Amino acid sequence: MYLIMAATLAVVLIWANGLLGSAFAVANDPLPHWNDGKVKQGIIEFVARVTDPDSPDFVAPEDRIATFDNDGTLWAEQPYPQLLFTMAEVDALVAANPELRSQQPYKALLDQDFDYFKTAEEETLTELLAAVYADRTQAEYEAEVQQFFATAEYPTLGVPVTEVTYLPMVELLDYLRDNGFQTWICSGGGIDLMRQISEPFYGVPPQQVIGTHIQKDWREHDGEMVIWRLPELVLVTDKEGKPIGMDLHIGKPPIFSAGNVRSGGDIPHLTYSQQQQPSMQLMINHDDAEREFAYAEPDNASLNASAENGWTVVSMKDDWKTIFAFQQ
Amino acid sequence: MYLIMAATLAVVLIWANGLLGSAFAVANDPLPHWNDGKVKQGIIEFVARVTDPDSPDFVAPEDRIATFDNDGTLWAEQPYPQLLFTMAEVDALVAANPELRSQQPYKALLDQDFDYFKTAEEETLTELLAAVYADRTQAEYEAEVQQFFATAEYPTLGVPVTEVTYLPMVELLDYLRDNGFQTWICSGGGIDLMRQISEPFYGVPPQQVIGTHIQKDWREHDGEMVIWRLPELVLVTDKEGKPIGMDLHIGKPPIFSAGNVRSGGDIPHLTYSQQQQPSMQLMINHDDAEREFAYAEPDNASLNASAENGWTVVSMKDDWKTIFAFQQ
Numbered sequence: 001m002y003l004i005m006a007a008t009l010a011v012v013l014i015w016a017n018g019l020l021g022s023a024f025a026v027a028n029d030p031l032p033h034w035n036d037g038k039v040k041q042g043i044i045e046f047v048a049r050v051t052d053p054d055s056p057d058f059v060a061p062e063d064r065i066a067t068f069d070n071d072g073t074l075w076a077e078q079p080y081p082q083l084l085f086t087m088a089e090v091d092a093l094v095a096a097n098p099e100l101r102s103q104q105p106y107k108a109l110l111d112q113d114f115d116y117f118k119t120a121e122e123e124t125l126t127e128l129l130a131a132v133y134a135d136r137t138q139a140e141y142e143a144e145v146q147q148f149f150a151t152a153e154y155p156t157l158g159v160p161v162t163e164v165t166y167l168p169m170v171e172l173l174d175y176l177r178d179n180g181f182q183t184w185i186c187s188g189g190g191i192d193l194m195r196q197i198s199e200p201f202y203g204v205p206p207q208q209v210i211g212t213h214i215q216k217d218w219r220e221h222d223g224e225m226v227i228w229r230l231p232e233l234v235l236v237t238d239k240e241g242k243p244i245g246m247d248l249h250i251g252k253p254p255i256f257s258a259g260n261v262r263s264g265g266d267i268p269h270l271t272y273s274q275q276q277q278p279s280m281q282l283m284i285n286h287d288d289a290e291r292e293f294a295y296a297e298p299d300n301a302s303l304n305a306s307a308e309n310g311w312t313v314v315s316m317k318d319d320w321k322t323i324f325a326f327q328q
Numbered sequence: 329m330y331l332i333m334a335a336t337l338a339v340v341l342i343w344a345n346g347l348l349g350s351a352f353a354v355a356n357d358p359l360p361h362w363n364d365g366k367v368k369q370g371i372i373e374f375v376a377r378v379t380d381p382d383s384p385d386f387v388a389p390e391d392r393i394a395t396f397d398n399d400g401t402l403w404a405e406q407p408y409p410q411l412l413f414t415m416a417e418v419d420a421l422v423a424a425n426p427e428l429r430s431q432q433p434y435k436a437l438l439d440q441d442f443d444y445f446k447t448a449e450e451e452t453l454t455e456l457l458a459a460v461y462a463d464r465t466q467a468e469y470e471a472e473v474q475q476f477f478a479t480a481e482y483p484t485l486g487v488p489v490t491e492v493t494y495l496p497m498v499e500l501l502d503y504l505r506d507n508g509f510q511t512w513i514c515s516g517g518g519i520d521l522m523r524q525i526s527e528p529f530y531g532v533p534p535q536q537v538i539g540t541h542i543q544k545d546w547r548e549h550d551g552e553m554v555i556w557r558l559p560e561l562v563l564v565t566d567k568e569g570k571p572i573g574m575d576l577h578i579g580k581p582p583i584f585s586a587g588n589v590r591s592g593g594d595i596p597h598l599t600y601s602q603q604q605q606p607s608m609q610l611m612i613n614h615d616d617a618e619r620e621f622a623y624a625e626p627d628n629a630s631l632n633a634s635a636e637n638g639w640t641v642v643s644m645k646d647d648w649k650t651i652f653a654f655q656q
Contacts, residue, residue, distance in 0.1 A: 062527070062533055065535075182535075191576075191579075206578065206580060207393075207510075207536075207577065207578045207579055209579070213576060216572050216575060216576075217568065217572065218568040218569075218571045218572060218596055218600075225571075225596070225599055225603075227571060227575050234562065240545065240546040241546075243555060244544050244545065244555070247466060247544060247555045248519075248541060248544075249535060249577060250535045251519075251520070251523045251534030251535055251537070252534060268546055268553070271553055272546075275553075
């Protein structure tokens with residue numbers, strides 16, 4: 001009788017231990033939507049290394065800065081959400097002024113004739129910039145962006161545009177913050193568009209967003225002082241504009257950075273980050289035609305630079321358990 | 329006997345209570361270098377109001393942003409420390425190239441003929457900008473600034489330039505951070521000069537510094553990619569440039585801001601801050617010729633704007649127990 005009780009107890013204890021053990025493992029997996037493998041392991045090891053005060057690679061919290069590209073790194077870019085915003089604004093403009101439908105640059109945009117913009121005159125582009133992004137107060141522009149995100153659909157995925165963020169990357173942002181990192185966005189997108197969604201989408205406050213920005217001035221308008229938007233680009237934070245933007249907003253290179261394969265746009269971003277040691281760089285590769293989109297660069301520049309510099313290439317197909325929350 | 333013991337005990341308790349009470353008061357005075365009065369009381373009441381979750385004026389930590397002008401608000405500006413840096417750089421340049429001593433703009437600067445700069449040609453100013461601030465890597469410039477602060481004296485006070493910060497303001501920065509505020513500098517000074525001292529002097533990290541900045545590019549230099557400084561101003565963050573700088577770096581007005589009387593340079597700064605409600609604005613008045621310097625504005629614009637808008641005027645003479653730590 002004692003033996004049976006002891007044996008039963010032993011079985012129960014082993015079973016409970018197994019159960020608790022696996023619950024413990026799940027609860028302690030900081031990146032549950034990443035598949036196990038070298039990439040996930042490398043991220044976790046890097047974070048452990050720079051946050052352990054006894055490690056020779058320890059980095060003080062004030063230097064734990066991480067920067068993320070946005071289009072194609074944190075959310076889908078086929079098409080760019082900002083292009084959808086631009087087209088929605090032009091739609092509204094043409095509805096109010098039908099004669100614009102046949103005039104450039106509106107016609108090209110509505111016909112999705114993007115080649116037009118490659119050779120367009122600067123004045124035409126300035127006109128578009130003014131019509132969609134400038135000649136209004138900062139507060140008015142912010143309200144238009146909010147309105148867009150409250151209603152817009154993402155056509156190629158058939159979901160609201162608010163749902164095209166990558167679940168594993170949102171999880172990675174959380175994980176880094178839990179380890180004392182300050183998380184930033186550094187993207188070619190417009191700074192004021194991204195700032196309207198950076199906190200709810202990514203937990204990144206507006207002051208940690210780096211993006212393309214226009215000239216503004218401080219003037220009286222309708223009886224009060226306002227920030228007024230002018231149709232003139234100051235800095236385009238794509239390609240070599242990314243280190244310039246990080247220097248302007250942060251003042252030093254980040255120790256962790258993530259970009260993606262499409263146009264080579266993140267090569268300077270990751271190169272600048274690597275000037276910090278220790279540091280880690282991720283290059284997201286869009287190789288999952290089934291769950292997202294598969295696309296590459298004609299010259300393979302981003303993957304070549306990754307191989308040459310030892311950056312970590314993330315395969316969306318192999319490294320991510322889930323891409324979008326709506327696919328769960 | 330019992331009565332005597334009881335009376336003794338009562339006296340001891342009252343005495344101990346008084347002692348503990350005053351020790352408690354000192355330990356709990358968050359601004360010990362501010363004199364008691366309406367200004368100190370107003371700051372403490374504002375902070376209590378916006379940090380109490382039960383107050384109708386409660387502000388969530390992510391919106392508790394405080395901005396401080398630097399010259400004349402956080403450290404002395406008679407003369408500007410950045411002017412001392414500029415003159416030290418020009419001294420070194422002239423020592424290496426003696427023919428420059430008699431050429432403009434170097435001659436005017438070394439002769440302290442500042443009127444010259446009011447009518448100088450733009451090319452002359454660009455030459456000075458290039459000679460002192462540009463045509464070098466970001467890392468080289470940062471090293472020069474570090475070198476300056478390691479050795480320079482502040483002539484009018486006869487102390488190292490590292491000692492001209494205002495003790496009550498450093499204390500106020502700490503107090504705000506202890507209450508969940510994010511503290512920023514927003515000054516007409518050069519962003520890259522201030523970033524070299526903002527953390528050790530004020531506890532403000534480089535990414536929370538807003539200042540005048542020049543054009544830069546990302547280029548190869550001596551076999552590596554660098555941030556290269558170009559002799560072209562992009563944004564001067566004085567006067568109406570302050571709201572523009574805060575919009576660029578923060579993306580929304582601060583709820584607390586501090587500037588000073590000298591040139592009206594902080595009127596747009598404080599006006600922008602007041603667009604947040606609740607909010608508080610301080611205007612530092614240099615009225616202490618004995619312990620610092622006494623100076624006013626010919627048109628009294630900053631004090632007039634303070635009266636008109638309900639900003640809190642800080643008298644250095646009356647409101648500050650100590651100005652500099654070296655005077656203690």
